[in-house]
Amino acid sequence: MFDVSRYAVVAEDIVDAGRFLYGRGWSPATSSNYSARIDNEHVAITVSGRHKGQLGVGDVMVVDLQGKPVQSDCRASAETLLHTALYQVFPDVGAILHTHSVNATVLSRLLPAGERLEFEGYELQKAFDGTETHDSTTTVPVFENTQDIEALARETREWFLEHPAQPGYLIRGHGLYTWGKTMADCLRHVEAFEFLFECELATMRVRP
Numbered sequence: 001m002f003d004v005s006r007y008a009v010v011a012e013d014i015v016d017a018g019r020f021l022y023g024r025g026w027s028p029a030t031s032s033n034y035s036a037r038i039d040n041e042h043v044a045i046t047v048s049g050r051h052k053g054q055l056g057v058g059d060v061m062v063v064d065l066q067g068k069p070v071q072s073d074c075r076a077s078a079e080t081l082l083h084t085a086l087y088q089v090f091p092d093v094g095a096i097l098h099t100h101s102v103n104a105t106v107l108s109r110l111l112p113a114g115e116r117l118e119f120e121g122y123e124l125q126k127a128f129d130g131t132e133t134h135d136s137t138t139t140v141p142v143f144e145n146t147q148d149i150e151a152l153a154r155e156t157r158e159w160f161l162e163h164p165a166q167p168g169y170l171i172r173g174h175g176l177y178t179w180g181k182t183m184a185d186c187l188r189h190v191e192a193f194e195f196l197f198e199c200e201l202a203t204m205r206v207r208p
């Protein structure tokens with residue numbers, strides 16, 4: 001069983017994250033899903049289909065690391081397996097955020113199939129945990145969108161086992177997944193990605 005008081009703390013973090021991310025326009029129209037680790041076997045995650053700017057703790061349920069609901073009749077996020085795959089790969093990850101911003105969506109559609117997004121020379125790369133200098137490369141893989149979440153979970157799991165230092169990924173025409181040790185770290189990563197996506201798109205406009 002899981003610690004209910006720990007669940008209450010992380011569920012509040014998720015509710016607050018939703019209000020912030022919806023407010024920035026990064027989680028429109030019930031899109032997005034958020035989660036936070038409770039312990040080594042349990043994760044708090046948003047119930048499927050809920051409005052992310054109006055979440056209450058009743059919109060956050062518990063699943064195990066295989067994505068199976070624990071003590072809940074609700075349907076967990078349709079993308080639960082993308083979260084649990086990452087918790088399995090990274091034992092020190094405490095929170096995962098998936099967003100649907102315009103910039104993440106547009107940029108992911110502009111990149112040719114098989115091409116990764118690479119950020120180099122941006123001071124803001126240092127917002128990512130473990131990045132100490134602008135003189136580094138942050139690689140963001142772009143996975144093809146699919147409704148086969150089990151297959152996508154396997155694909156992302158394999159990629160990040162090989163590239164554990166990279167802080168997030170895009171799904172084409174869909175959105176961003178990023179994570180952090182804490183919810184605060186994870187929110188910082190979302191903001192950093194959004195800043196970098198905006199810079200890339202602005203650069204493409206002046207230097208097509």
Ligand SMILES: CSC[C@@H](O)[C@@H](O)C(=O)COP(=O)(O)O
Binds near residue numbers: 030032047048078100
């Ligand atoms: C509103 S369309 C977006 C969904 O298809 C999905 O990609 C998403 O992010 C939210 O799914 P959910 O099941 O609510 O977690």
Ligand SMILES: [Zn+2]
Binds near residue numbers: 032098
């Ligand atoms: Zn989504």
